[in-house]
Amino acid sequence: MMASQVASHVASQVVNNKTCAQCEISFKGKSPKCFNCSICNFWFCLECSHVSNKVYDVLKSEPNVKNLPFNCDGCTRVLPKITELAKALHLQQLKIESCEKKYEDLKNTLQSVVEEQVEKAITEYREREERKLNIIIHNVPEPRAESTDKKGDDEISLKEILLTTKCVGLKNFDFVRLGRPSDGRDRLIKVTLGSVSDKHRVLGGTRYLRAKIGQVYAHRWSKIFITPDQTKEERIKNMNLKRELEKRKLEEKNHDLIIFRWEIVERRPDSLVNSTMATPGISEPGRPFRL
Known part of the structure; x- marks a missing residue:
């Protein structure tokens, strides 16, 4: 038996006309001897509580132990499982909170990235317009x-x-x-x-x-x-295209490859196309092109 919460005189008025949750004996009289389970909140007689009259009287007379919890047999048996379940729920709660924090961090990061990209696109557009x-x-x-x-x-x-x-x-x-x-x-x-x-x-x-x-x-x-007067982004893109063009010319052994409108394409045989439709000064500076 564990420390007990003893029914005081005030509590006896609450349990009056009620029965033991286990044996269903009625609690009648001014001072019923019973215990209230701190988990299920049911009342139990001394016999079902496995407490003798002597121990009950001692506990009742000691003010320091009056409010210590009492657990009935049923709750005592399931208490480990309840505790385990409570721990599992707590862990789940921690995981949920962690996911919520990650979600908020991701949302803030994504918003920041989007704003940065939008600002970058606007700046790039303005630069192109200026040039x-x-x-x-x-x-x-x-x-x-x-x-x-x-x-x-x-x-x-x-x-x-x-x-x-x-x-x-x-x-x-x-x-x-x-x-x-x-x-x-x-x-x-x-x-x-x-x-x-x-x-x-x-x-x-x-x-x-x-x-x-x-x-x-x-x-x-x-x-x-x-x-053309190109922006920094365009110059970087041109540089990468230039490297890719030289690489493909060597790998494919095709010297008719040119850069046209930001893509690597094969030169068309038409002389007018050859002379007027290459891309802005990338791999072959000065070769004519259109924007």
């Missing part, structure tokens, strides 16, 4: 150091190059050298044209820069390359 009228011209010789009008010298060279590409009548364009001057390296020239159609005309005419008469280039601008 959509620009072209980059490579390998234009720097004006001589003693020149007093280097901007004017660059303008003369630029006009000659544009005329060589068969682009006549271009208006409202501006240009600037990119970066600081450095010995032995010609800076790029960024040209801002008046319209997207003007840009396509220039890019489509780059093939004329490498026109030949016999085995000799017809123009002194044969080393000039013209490409």
Whole structure:
């Protein structure tokens, strides 16, 4: 028998006219001797509680043990299983809480990633819009150091190059050298044209820069390359496509592969297509292309 919760005089009024949950003996009188199970809350007589009158009297007289729990035989037998079930439920609760936390973390992470990607896409779009009228011209010789009008010298060279590409009548364009001057390296020239159609005309005419008469280039601008003004993401994509193109050319032994509109395709035999539909300055800089 374990420590007991003894029915006091006040409790006796509660159990009056009730019976033992096990033997169904009636609790009558002012001071029924019985115990209340702290688990099932049923009342049990002394005999069914396995407690003698002497022990009951001692327990009742000790105020320190009055409120200690008493468990009936039935609850005592199932208590381990109840405890085990309670532990299992507790573990399940912990797992559920852990899953909920992971879900919240994942939701927050996903939301952050989506917001970042959206912001990145918006930034990329803005950059492309800002650059959509620009072209980059490579390998234009720097004006001589003693020149007093280097901007004017660059303008003369630029006009000659544009005329060589068969682009006549271009208006409202501006240009600037990119970066600081450095010995032995010609800076790029960024040209801002008046319209997207003007840009396509220039890019489509780059093939004329490498026109030949016999085995000799017809123009002194044969080393000039013209490409679109690309964003960082576009340059990275171009670089990866360039590597993939060279790899496939070696593996497939096919030198007719080109990059067209961000894809690697086989060059069509039509000469016009060959000369005007390559992709923006990736593996073969300066080769004409369309956007």
